Amino acid sequence: MASNDLLKGTLKPIILKLLSEKGRMYGYEITQSVKLISEGKIELTFGALYPILHKLEQDGVVRTEAEVINNRNRIYYVLTEKGNGTAREKIAELEEFVNTIKLLLKPQLGMDYGIA
Amino acid sequence: MESLSAKQVEIISADVQMAKITFTHLADDLIDHICCEVETEMSSGKSFQDAYEKVRQLFGIRELQKIQENTRYLIDKNYKNMKKMMKVSGTISLIMLGLATVFKIFHWPGAGPGFVFGFFILSMFFFPSAIYINFRDSHQKKNGLLHLTALIGGIAFMVGVLFKIMHWPGAGVMLVVGTGALLLLFMPILLFVSLKKAKTSKDKMLYSMGVFALIIFEMSFLFKMMHWPGSSVLILFGSILLFTVFLPMYTYKNFKENGRITGQYIFLVTTSMFAIIFTFLLSINVSKNVLENFIRQDYITMEVVKHLEVRNEKVYTEYEKMSDSIHLQCDSSVAVLKKNTQDLYDFINELKIQLVQATDKTDKKTAEEMIVNTSRIIAKDNYEVVHKIMLGDANNGKATMLKEKIEQYKTSVLALTVSNPRIKFLIEKSLNTEDYVTPEFKQTWEEYRFSGTVLIASLPVFSDMEMNVKQLEYEVLHSIICKSNNL
Structure with a gap:
């Protein structure tokens, strides 16, 4: 399981990525998707999820659609026009970051540059 | 699914x-x-x-x-800043007040500014931000008034306590305003809100009783601070209601509902204990018996002083009748003795009047009557005013002046009777102004006499001086006359 420290900055792009692929999702669905796709290695707790979703809504990146399902209100989150752009940006940013980290963690990295 | x-x-x-x-x-x-x-x-x-x-x-x-708090924290800038301010100011004021208390205990300089600064931050930054956070967290518009009255009353009360500690003028007004706002506005609104929230009639009764007990308790505190009559009855009634009726019932209800003691409950009990101890400390009542002893002691001493006055007058009258040769020899000395003695006596008596005037806030005439019949004094157990007047902020109070006066008197009287070792010894003994020193303890004469002394206990100290002055007058007068008579 990935540690919280590592996850901290990546949750927002992960959520945006999921939303941009699936169109609209509700909170529980997002946590389950993350769990499923990461094969249980990343657990997005609902305590971490909802503050981020509300923040995204506040910033105009996502909007909500309420629907009554199984006797209760279900809030779906959808990327806005502006959100599509933000999502692309954030995802690209994370990808780049991950690639950089990969570079850094490559074995014998130092040797190639004659440092070591 | x-x-x-x-x-x-x-x-x-x-x-x-x-x-x-x-x-x-x-x-x-x-x-x-x-x-x-x-x-x-x-x-x-x-x-x-x-x-x-x-x-x-x-x-x-x-x-x-917690999720709601985190969400709000992430989104609302105001909320976020207030929360930060609450944490920072709470920590700073707690540190300041803690340090100031330690400084005060050890009599180090700087305790005063520490208290002022700590209280300022507590009442002006921590308290308002805490109320704001509480308001936002509960987020019920109709509770706005509740929070507003708590804010005003709380600030006035805290500033009042600060003024009281610093002996600044206006503490009384501030405390009355603060306690009044809490009593007349906050408490009734709190009751109203709790009654609306209460589900059963049992809960309703419990809440009303709790608020009622609190009102009585706060009222007793206010009465005591202002020296209004009836505070002891209120404090008795209020605390009995609070501790033997409300608290057990509330604990029972809490335990029954939650099935366990919650952290919130422990917090509630601990903080209320602290608040109550603080209240008691501020309005502490010195036992009546102890005060009675001082009243009796002062009465007896003053009776002796009256007796000595009459006796000294007799000696002066006798002296008037003596031969011209004696008058020629002694007149100047006797005049000096009589004048200096009267001056010192008047100075001491004036201090008594000033103290009573300041503590009981009466006019001079009433104070003069009160020092004759000390049981009439109301603020018997006040020591702050005594400390302030006699010792001042840095040993610059009236006690130092008194010491100087006594020393001058001793020198002048000693000059009149150089040759008499018995009287020299008497003077040193009865008007001793030496610092109080033991191997493990050292206090100046001023502190030894007046630091922490309640008003009613300080009056016999003065009366004792008056008695000794009158007795010395007699001895010195006697020795002057005898010497010139070659007796």
Whole structure:
């Protein structure tokens, strides 16, 4: 399981990525998707999820659609026009970051540059 | 996939309501999320009860509230800043007040500014931000008035306490305004809000009684601070109601509802204990018996002083009748003695009057009557005014002046009777102004006499000086006359 420290900055792009692929999702669905796709290695707790979703809504990146399902209100989150752009940006940013980290963690990295 | 019935959803949403989630659609989010979790559990064959029980372990009320706080913290700049301010100012003021207390105990300089600074931050930054956060967290518009009155009353009260500690003028007004706002506005509104919230009539009674007991308790505190009559009856009634009726009932109710002692309950009891101890310390009552002793002691001493006065007058009259040769020899000395003695006596008596005037806030005439009959004094156990007048802020009070006067008197009298070692010894003994020094303890004469002395105990100290002065007058007068008579 990935540690919280590592996850901290990546949750927002992960959520945006999921939303941009699936169109609209509700909170529980997002946590389950993350769990499923990461094969249980990343657990997005609902305590971490909802503050981020509300923040995204506040910033105009996502909007909500309420629907009554199984006797209760279900809030779906959808990327806005502006959100599509933000999502692309954030995802690209994370990808780049991950690639950089990969570079850094490559074995014998130092040797190639004659440092070591 | 199982799906929950309307009734089951109802149960879950009622529980989430308990956490008072009011932030836009967050409650809907959380209810749906919990429902989904329960449905997932149920699809593995569990009953609703078992499934919900398991899920509830993960999502307690505290956790739900935490999410709302985190959400608000992330979104609301105001909320975020206030919360930061609350934490920072709370820590700073606590450190300042703690250090100031330690400094005060050790008589190090700087305690005063520490108190002022700490209280300032506490009442002007911490308290308002804490109220704001509380207001935002409860987020009930109709509770605005409750928070507003708590804010005004609380600030006035805290500033009043600060003024009281620093012996600044206006402490009384501030405390009356603060306590008044809490008593007449905050408490009734609190009662109103709690009554609306209460579900059963038993709860209603409990809340009314709690607020009622608090009002009486606060009133006794106010009465005591202002030296209004009747505070002891109120404090007795208030504390009995609070501790033997309300607290056990509240504990019982709390325990019954939660099945265990919650952290919130422990916090409530601890803070109220501290508040109560603080109240008692501020309005502490010195035992009546102790005060009676001082009144009696002062009365007896003053009787002796009266007797000595009459006797000295007789000696002066006798002296008037003596031969011219004696008058020629002694007149100047006797005049000096009589004048200096009267001056010192008057100075000491004036101090008594000043102290009583300052503590009881009376006019001079009433104070003059009071020092004759000290049982009439109201603020018998006041030591702050005594300390302030006699010792000042840095040993620059009246006590130092008194010491100088006594020393001058001793020198002048000694000059009149150089040759008499017995009188020299008497003077040194009866008007001793040496510092109080033991191997492990050292105090100046001023501190030894007046530091921490309550008003009623300080008056016999003065009376004792008056008595000794009158006795010395007699001895010195006697020796002057005898010497010139060659007796």
